[in-house]
Amino acid sequence: MPRATGVRGFLERLDRGPVIGDGGFVVALEKRGYVEAGPWTPQAVIEHPEAVKQLHREFLRAGSDVCQAFTFYASEDKLKNRGNSAGSYGVKAINQAACDIVKEVAYPEGSLVAGGVSQTPTYMNTTDKALVQAEVRKQCAVFKETGVDLMICEYYDHVEEAEWHVEAVKDFMPGVPVCASLCINEDTDVHGVPTGECGVKLARAGADVIGINCHYDPFRCIKAVKKMIKNVKAAGFDKVHFMIQPLAFMTPDASVQGFIDLPEFPFALEPRTCTRFEMQRYAREAYEAGIRYIGGCCGFEPYHIRAVSEELSAERGGYQPAGAINWGECLLMNTKPWVRARASKEYWQNLKPGTGRPHSSSFSKCDQWGITAGHELMSQHEEATGDEALKKALEFKKRMENVEIIINA
């Protein structure tokens, strides 16, 4: 497999050229029937290891250079949140199973293995640095013991929490490269810190790779990382690399918390799904912006990562992923002549895909409740959501719908 450079080191690989990540597991496995939407249950690694392995295999075939252990959102406090049954397994067992699975699949193929941590309910409820970092260390124990090639701290909408995580991981796992990735847009984090400045804060906290993941579409994420690059370079951090792992959903209309605010989240996002040609454009633009770690998050299916691999083939020594379509060349074998006539880059690159949805609009009205850490409705707790709590949320919803919010469109 030509993409395997023989170089073990993650940072060395980034120095040499693009490193391709994998796609998000929770949304892909929910569609396959192994993860529950809402709690986004990582216990699939214990209950359905074969399904998790299969998805790792598919991303590998599509060209991923890094396989991330499926431990998303598996902090101890999150596993217990709101009646989640995952709590009975505990973070240790889940992370161990995830590491075992990913190593079994990734190492024979020459892929690197990443561990990961992400935002915690503890931050939302307490904003207490010591408590938050304790949660981080609990998550990292298995990664430290079992050994990983890199750590990804990802999915933060408050840069402050990301800084605390980076510091904790750097301290707890010395020598392991640490990536720090926020789920914010091209403007600011949820507390109003400008995106470019967030990049600098993460560099100061010690992150080796800095960027954006989840919450927004590829093109908005590129805009956000570009701002980080500009500020981080201006601040003199010359060795820092940049990363991007966006949604595979188009979200021009998403507000401060990204696709979560869209009314279609999480069960009706289909019409927003990116095509493989949009992914090729994404890969090209990200690479040209100077981003070297290029992967995906929620919504990415193996064929999306494959499109990234196809686009960056020249930059990876001519490597072609399994199932490459080469701008539709395979269509020359189709039985219909008008389909064979579509076998060209020009055709697919210029196509604006019809939606087939004459009753749908292109933009949606976001939920913009304007509440964050500290608001009663945002507090996280272990018991399941009862009728009373739901009623409060619905009342708040009704109140918010009477507030006219102008979307920038």
Added chain:
Amino acid sequence: MPRATGVRGFLERLDRGPVIGDGGFVVALEKRGYVEAGPWTPQAVIEHPEAVKQLHREFLRAGSDVCQAFTFYASEDKLKNRGNSAGSYGVKAINQAACDIVKEVAYPEGSLVAGGVSQTPTYMNTTDKALVQAEVRKQCAVFKETGVDLMICEYYDHVEEAEWHVEAVKDFMPGVPVCASLCINEDTDVHGVPTGECGVKLARAGADVIGINCHYDPFRCIKAVKKMIKNVKAAGFDKVHFMIQPLAFMTPDASVQGFIDLPEFPFALEPRTCTRFEMQRYAREAYEAGIRYIGGCCGFEPYHIRAVSEELSAERGGYQPAGAINWGECLLMNTKPWVRARASKEYWQNLKPGTGRPHSSSFSKCDQWGITAGHELMSQHEEATGDEALKKALEFKKRMENVEIIINA
């Protein structure tokens, strides 16, 4: 598993209540990296048996009562068409592998196993009944030997070819229930035979179950099957059952050969993908129209079949598939209160999903070349498409684009 009734017979199951099919394999496996678009290579059953098994497992978890061996479009003449490398395996080896795989997965779960045949290049090139039926028998040899619970003759746009296939299968595999399914719309087949009348012809040919699959969205397929039901009942065929296995893509604007004519086929159909709630509406409307075999075709992912199972739970003794979302009840465990507020049937049933695509229109301009069996460009042959042949197709395309065709919208 409550849906397993203990009844072995396919037709007896249909008499008792809804029988849920599975989804299409070629499109799903293309996205996972195991099938090539264009030739839609069924040799995946030999080259990647684990990937095929995994998809069978997922549909089973989602509630399928019938698992169809993955032998789509695997007639001997098709395998050799236009430079397809599958020809070296041959129909016998492919069908045997497909049967072995499906039986291994389906039988332990109490699911039925279907064999299948579909339209042949031989019909397109010769319209010679004897030659066409010879191709059918070649395909059925393995099914007959290994034993299947039912045969599905599917994906015909000329009712005439479907009749020939049904007759051949009934004759070759006596005692096996035969389904006959066309890929036509609510108006006529490609030769102009009205859809209702097509149903009667299939009944006369001996089909036990009659219906529509592929090429159009669920709601257009329901309209088409309704016309078949009306005519078939009027013609006195009281015991015939009806089936439907539509696309999971919205195609209000598709012309005579369905989604193949849409400019987005096959690589940019994402915005048209049905949501699970559209699938629940589909299942309900199909059932209420009197259709008893309800499944899916291209574009169906496991979660689409799961939505069908959820909707028809009461009709199947309360059976709930793995991963049922129950109109979003699982969202009550989400961390954001505005997402928890979406945990209701009313919310999802009424949502018109935004497309996130301000540069896309809802309808596309179809390729409508108006050519069919007999036209030079439609003839199928073994060698790969060369430059000269492609040039001819592109010239024809250019000519067709200057012909103004009014779409009924």
Added chain:
Amino acid sequence: MPRATGVRGFLERLDRGPVIGDGGFVVALEKRGYVEAGPWTPQAVIEHPEAVKQLHREFLRAGSDVCQAFTFYASEDKLKNRGNSAGSYGVKAINQAACDIVKEVAYPEGSLVAGGVSQTPTYMNTTDKALVQAEVRKQCAVFKETGVDLMICEYYDHVEEAEWHVEAVKDFMPGVPVCASLCINEDTDVHGVPTGECGVKLARAGADVIGINCHYDPFRCIKAVKKMIKNVKAAGFDKVHFMIQPLAFMTPDASVQGFIDLPEFPFALEPRTCTRFEMQRYAREAYEAGIRYIGGCCGFEPYHIRAVSEELSAERGGYQPAGAINWGECLLMNTKPWVRARASKEYWQNLKPGTGRPHSSSFSKCDQWGITAGHELMSQHEEATGDEALKKALEFKKRMENVEIIINA
């Protein structure tokens, strides 16, 4: 003015080539501030004669060969309906003022003058032929006395009422050519009579010119008239001419009573407004279908009629209307080079105009209450709509919204 052939006779003009009508007055004058939406008050001819004259002048400049007296919906029973203040003027005074105005403007320019009658509340309430025809004669008294070049019986959604009107007018105004125009779609009238058959009924009733006006967009109206042409010709009426006066609004999604069922009627139809290039296409397609009287109805502004004139210039001896844009040639005088680069037929003919409306969908959900003559809510009466009556309508609306109606899209 080259378009004036010197021939006085309306039917002789139709025999020679296309005759261009004018546009609808009620919608255009409502926007200018002289007509009230809802009652669509024709008393503007008495209260604001100058505004009515100006609109006649503009349509004439745009190329109209026929000017219709502005007496739309001015039957005695309609003028009194639901608290309308027009009742105090009476049909005689209104029609006399309308005739005086149109003759003053039209005759010096060589244009023909048309009188008109349309559907009556009396038909809706009684379906009594004698009463309905008495209303017609009341309307025609002024036209008979003052003299008109032709009579237009228009805007019927029941062909039966149109037949009664044609008979009455033919009988009351012998020698005057009579046009009969329904406001139905390409399928049937509101009582289910197929559109083609409606044409035959009107021919049998004695109409000289038969066609469609209002309620649907140009392209759906062309489809409807084509069906009339086919049936009327097949029935042997060789001398009958055909007419079309459609909306200037795109209505692919309108149901049985056309744009009135659309939720945007009558105050938010702007995004549906046809461009002048769509009007040129309309004129060409109508002419090629064999339609000779080509005009407009609601939504037509003078520039829409001008576009029809431009398109049919060759067929009218090279006549060019005032203000002709000649596919944008005038843009060559623009200050911006990219605007000058738009001065071509190819540019405008191929443009699909963007909507600028990312929160709008292309199709709307129609009101489809499924009630017609005979239903309590459809009965017309003189007193204004009170709270009780409105409440009943709103309750019915609520009931209808829970009935799922599938639109053919």
Added chain:
Amino acid sequence: MPRATGVRGFLERLDRGPVIGDGGFVVALEKRGYVEAGPWTPQAVIEHPEAVKQLHREFLRAGSDVCQAFTFYASEDKLKNRGNSAGSYGVKAINQAACDIVKEVAYPEGSLVAGGVSQTPTYMNTTDKALVQAEVRKQCAVFKETGVDLMICEYYDHVEEAEWHVEAVKDFMPGVPVCASLCINEDTDVHGVPTGECGVKLARAGADVIGINCHYDPFRCIKAVKKMIKNVKAAGFDKVHFMIQPLAFMTPDASVQGFIDLPEFPFALEPRTCTRFEMQRYAREAYEAGIRYIGGCCGFEPYHIRAVSEELSAERGGYQPAGAINWGECLLMNTKPWVRARASKEYWQNLKPGTGRPHSSSFSKCDQWGITAGHELMSQHEEATGDEALKKALEFKKRMENVEIIINA
């Protein structure tokens, strides 16, 4: 007429409450057949005075407090530009005719009369202050002699030219209030001066009223004026008032030169036309932002100004314009019950109008040639555009279309 306060002074009226402007004349009169698109010929005041008077009358009925003489873009250098036939009349004759017309109509109704100047080809070609101001004085000669209540300097995309005009007018017509209005968006003028700062520059130049007109939709213009208000107030100009006269077209996707860059300009903007309810929202938001002079520009028809008047009725002593629809109350007289059920504010305020255009997208791809004053293609000259010049523009167009420009959406 209650809106006439008896106060003659324009600035005093602004101190007391909202002053409503009129709509744009060139686009409205082009549709009626009296103005040519491209050169936007103001000679209509000489050739068709009755048509111009009628439009003034309609805006007055709709509630305009200010009537602007129709002298748009009538500087001497512009009248001669690119083969325009208006040059033979000359600016003096045109402005005199325009003043005579507007005074005859406006004064009997108590409306104020405005003269106007706008951007000049001389600025584009020379950026020579003395030459530009000489053009301004030529235009103002008639206004000074005949007397006007206010002067409007409007439609500048370079704030520098606007400052020069304001200075020249203040100097030439002492004592006359001067409005200064740019046609720029919420970001910057064409030279990159931030919009808020542009406001300060205009205040320093002596403008009494400052704001935005043309080029963008009402909601983008409000955003732009808000930025001006903020900066102008911060700079201590306490007595300055603010104005807004936007397009009546929705332009979320327009780039630096507004709707001129949209591919639909100027002949296919119909789907973007604002509804009267969008205009009511516009009037309310503009008033709440502190804007006191609220009118319209291109695309405004009398019913749009009427909607502004309706919305601000309470703020103008309860004044209701002729033809007020009062959120559809007039529909209570309609014959159809489902239309009567639409007679409410809630219905119209919440309606998202369907476009009826399944082949249109909501956003368009703008021409973004990125050229301005100084570029060869931007130079203005008297002779008509010849083949050679057009060819150059088309070649440039082709080149620009291969440059991928990412629209912020």
